[in-house]
Amino acid sequence: MAQRTVLLVLFDGVQSLDVTGPLEVFVGAEQHTPGTYRIRTASLDGAPVRTSSGLTVVPDESLADSDELHTLLVPGGQGTRRPDTQLTDWLREHGPRVERLVSVCTGAIRLAQAGLLDGRRATTHWAYCDKLARDHPAVEVDPDPIYVRDGHVSTSAGVTAGIDLALALVEEDLGRDAALAIARHLVVFLRRPGNQAQFSAQLAAQTARREPLREVQQWISEHPGEDLSVEALAARARLSPRHFARAFQTETGMTPGRYVDRVRLEHARRLLEDTADGIEEISRTSGYGTPEAMRRAFVRTLGAAPSEYRRRFHPTSTH
Known part of the structure; x- marks a missing residue:
């Protein structure tokens, strides 16, 4: 060489x-x-x-x-x-x-x-x-x-x-x-993919000023597979759904739904890149529920289905 x-x-x-x-x-x-x-x-x-x-x-x-x-x-x-x-x-x-x-x-x-x-x-x-x-x-x-x-x-x-x-x-x-x-x-990740966004969801969004909203942001990131509807998140913040949605967007610059979408997508991408977990399991643990729901999210945001996205990093993968 x-x-x-x-x-x-x-x-x-x-x-x-x-x-x-x-x-x-x-x-x-x-x-x-x-x-x-x-x-x-x-x-x-x-x-x-x-x-x-x-x-x-x-x-x-x-x-x-x-x-x-x-x-x-x-x-x-x-x-x-x-x-x-x-x-x-x-x-x-x-x-x-x-x-x-x-x-x-x-x-x-x-x-x-x-x-x-x-x-x-x-x-x-x-x-x-x-x-x-x-x-x-x-x-x-x-x-x-x-x-x-x-x-x-x-x-x-x-x-x-x-x-x-x-x-x-x-x-x-x-x-x-x-x-x-x-x-x-x-002590770094083996290359983040080039098409990974410059900002993670946590960085793209502002950190909420009020402690209950900050706690909700952290909880979303740690529990992407849970019920993350506005109603469920509002209950965790001890606010009405309408008040919670308005306050979350005001303080973070991002709607709750958009924030949840980004967290779930990042979680699924990391699992596809770093594990051998199957598509069905990843879709469940990332909060998509079904492989088809995850596929739609990937195609809409990344222009590639999860299986194709994984092949970019693991060409011999059969999952």
């Missing part, structure tokens, strides 16, 4: 975790399978850079000295808010030449400024998706997934999503066992 050179671009104001997260994944892969990766960091002139958190990072080399790249990774951070003509020109020249072009978080803005995302589907940190779409209309911005792969170009959402994307790339290169070993060492 030919050694792949992975280069991480550094600049002042870079988000340190955008760099160190993927870096640890590729270093772990090299330790797992020596000779697989040659990992380098580079700034424009080879000088140290100061990250957005104040950490100083000393690169291995200057971008001018970087050649024969396989994977070029551009992180994000506050520094992407400032125009950098030299870096943009370098990316415009070298980006099309690499085997894999990768961005983490607002690193996608750097790629877009260099015209490298034109005509492609891409994502970035949820807070900057609108800006990316507005400033670069030739880019098809998808604000939901944690990462998007379009041909040889891969873009990821904020910070930790870079780890998920790096694990997916390592799995592509070395196989699932290697990626699993690295994920275990880093």
Whole structure:
């Protein structure tokens, strides 16, 4: 297997975790399978850079000295808010030449400024998706997934999503066992699927201010298979159904029904990805009642039936 050179671009104001997260994944892969990766960091002139958190990072080399790249990774951070003509020109020249072009978080803005995302589907940190779409209309911005792969170009959402994307790339290169070993060492999930939403239901919704509503939110997450009708939840919060529904939406920004739907879908997805439980059992424990009800929810939200969704992660599964 030919050694792949992975280069991480550094600049002042870079988000340190955008760099160190993927870096640890590729270093772990090299330790797992020596000779697989040659990992380098580079700034424009080879000088140290100061990250957005104040950490100083000393690169291995200057971008001018970087050649024969396989994977070029551009992180994000506050520094992407400032125009950098030299870096943009370098990316415009070298980006099309690499085997894999990768961005983490607002690193996608750097790629877009260099015209490298034109005509492609891409994502970035949820807070900057609108800006990316507005400033670069030739880019098809998808604000939901944690990462998007379009041909040889891969873009990821904020910070930790870079780890998920790096694990997916390592799995592509070395196989699932290697990626699993690295994920275990880093104490992270073996790659969240790219089409997983940037926000879980708990993150997408605001946390309710009043304690009874907060307790109901937590109870929903822990008991997706229970009766989660408005009437049942209202009784748990000791409120009338009408008052509960209105208060829940006001305080969380999401209706009770929508919140329950998202929790149940996430629960079912985790079981499909991480267990060998049958479709019927998963539909029951996730609160759908029947496999057909779960199938409709998956097709409506994810565009794939549960069995097809599982095959994406376990191609040999017969469940």
